Amino acid sequence: MKTEYIVEMTHITKTFPGVRALDDVSFNLKSGEVLALLGENGAGKSTLMKVLSGVYTRDGGEITAFGNKVEKMTPKRAKELGIAIIHQELNLCSHLSVAENIFLGQEIVKGGVVQRKQMNDEARAILKRLSLEIEPETLVGSLSVSKQQMIEIAKALLHKARVLIMDEPTSALTAKEINELFRIIRQLRDEGCGIVYISHRLEELQHIVDRVTIMRDGQYITSMDFKDTTLDTIISYMVGRDIKEKFPRIQMPVGETIFEVRNLNAGRMVRDVSFKARAGEIVGIAGLMGAGRTETTRAIFGADPKESGEILVDGKTVKIHGPHDAIRAGVVLAPEDRKKDGLCTKLSVRDNIALPNLDLLAPGALGVVRSLKEAQMVEAATKDFQIKMPNAEVDAASLSGGNQQKVVVSKWLARNSRVVIFDEPTRGIDVAAKVEIYNIMNRLKKEGIAVIFVSSEMPEILGMSDRIIVMCDGRITGEMDIREATQEKIMHYATQFENKLAQ
Ligand SMILES: Nc1ncnc2c1ncn2[C@@H]1O[C@H](COP(=O)(O)OP(=O)(O)OP(=O)(O)O)[C@@H](O)[C@H]1O
Numbered sequence: 001m002k003t004e005y006i007v008e009m010t011h012i013t014k015t016f017p018g019v020r021a022l023d024d025v026s027f028n029l030k031s032g033e034v035l036a037l038l039g040e041n042g043a044g045k046s047t048l049m050k051v052l053s054g055v056y057t058r059d060g061g062e063i064t065a066f067g068n069k070v071e072k073m074t075p076k077r078a079k080e081l082g083i084a085i086i087h088q089e090l091n092l093c094s095h096l097s098v099a100e101n102i103f104l105g106q107e108i109v110k111g112g113v114v115q116r117k118q119m120n121d122e123a124r125a126i127l128k129r130l131s132l133e134i135e136p137e138t139l140v141g142s143l144s145v146s147k148q149q150m151i152e153i154a155k156a157l158l159h160k161a162r163v164l165i166m167d168e169p170t171s172a173l174t175a176k177e178i179n180e181l182f183r184i185i186r187q188l189r190d191e192g193c194g195i196v197y198i199s200h201r202l203e204e205l206q207h208i209v210d211r212v213t214i215m216r217d218g219q220y221i222t223s224m225d226f227k228d229t230t231l232d233t234i235i236s237y238m239v240g241r242d243i244k245e246k247f248p249r250i251q252m253p254v255g256e257t258i259f260e261v262r263n264l265n266a267g268r269m270v271r272d273v274s275f276k277a278r279a280g281e282i283v284g285i286a287g288l289m290g291a292g293r294t295e296t297t298r299a300i301f302g303a304d305p306k307e308s309g310e311i312l313v314d315g316k317t318v319k320i321h322g323p324h325d326a327i328r329a330g331v332v333l334a335p336e337d338r339k340k341d342g343l344c345t346k347l348s349v350r351d352n353i354a355l356p357n358l359d360l361l362a363p364g365a366l367g368v369v370r371s372l373k374e375a376q377m378v379e380a381a382t383k384d385f386q387i388k389m390p391n392a393e394v395d396a397a398s399l400s401g402g403n404q405q406k407v408v409v410s411k412w413l414a415r416n417s418r419v420v421i422f423d424e425p426t427r428g429i430d431v432a433a434k435v436e437i438y439n440i441m442n443r444l445k446k447e448g449i450a451v452i453f454v455s456s457e458m459p460e461i462l463g464m465s466d467r468i469i470v471m472c473d474g475r476i477t478g479e480m481d482i483r484e485a486t487q488e489k490i491m492h493y494a495t496q497f498e499n500k501l502a503q
């Protein structure tokens, strides 16, 4: 009997120590469709797709692929079947070239010699098929995240993928790059590939998705055709309740200037940056990917060296030569790249939260950690953010992507800072948890702390900021009060130099 599904999963279960990640889950996929797999952080989306691609072995349930039961799914078997997965955290080797990455593990070898030219040529052909202007010899580490994403797709095409799973592919992409990705997804779909698309950016689904499957707490909830439903319906299935206010803005009288950056220069991407943040306001920093926003936050925080410029906290100049100085001066940064800068995945959640706060937890010369205080700090942080985990002793690596992000943000809020800089804090975070993060920004704002908020997502920048600064090509190109801010205005400033170049 021929079924219309190319993949069917039934009664799938998977348990990790202390967590039932998948509880009797069913899932299916047709060829030539884009299926969105949706659910809150920790719902089990990544785990289900890792089971399908053989990364994890299921505890129970059945998988049928292309009409055949697959008893033992392994990465190798999945590859043979044409099931490819692009993980939430990219998995490329940055010190290898594009072609070497595409062919990793299946290099073309003749007579014991790796056929570089042939590999480069074939890689070039695949890149061309995707209309990507990337040279196969380029080192992957020098490419932007978006281009690296495309390389992962190219790699999947080499394996002649008939099922392509993308776990949050757009969380680090700009609007333009997302369009490019969508073009490729549509092309693959039209060629008959079945595509599983995981995302927390619900607004983008309308451009690409045919059908949605929703999970909650490790269980299958429902599936429906996208055209027959609404985002509000989807959200209520995901969260199990309605979310009334997506952007809970609060009004506060604006106070004195708490934080000031004067003529900051640091490399090519931070040129003469000056701005102020006052008590009771959230300053949004908008711009396109690569505008220099992350570089600016890193230079302020002392993570990267400054060439010149002045930083003032409460009207006093502070010398920041490294993160240590910044933290002492009351300036903290929740960074963009959680895997690289934000989180020690091999340490427990508890250590991740406690480590940057050791000065508070272990005051005095002996450096003895006050464990009660530590426990309270960790408890408060995990509660405030509703971090989903069996307990705080588990490795940070075992948390779902969104929950890792919550740890990164939460650890800085355990201390009394004057200035909190958030760089893309809601990346990969589900719709309900985003509201939690906005509420925390509001709480800081109420406490009179300067909140600086870098985001590429126009709705949240417009929804939460009181004042918006726009950057383009390492410079501040515009500044506006929220009352006069529009998407068009922001885009105008964000593309200022690009427009000039194009003319
Ligand atoms: N390797 C692991 N070891 C222990 N627990 C794990 C492991 N992988 C996932 N989990 C747990 O399984 C549950 C489901 O996680 P999963 O990563 O599938 O969620 P998700 O839906 O992808 O969430 P997100 O949107 O945050 O990425 C979580 O509670 C997570 O902590």
Ligand SMILES: [Mg+2]
Residues within 6 Å of the ligand: 045, 046, 047, 088, 167, 400, 401, 402
């Ligand atoms: Mg995930």
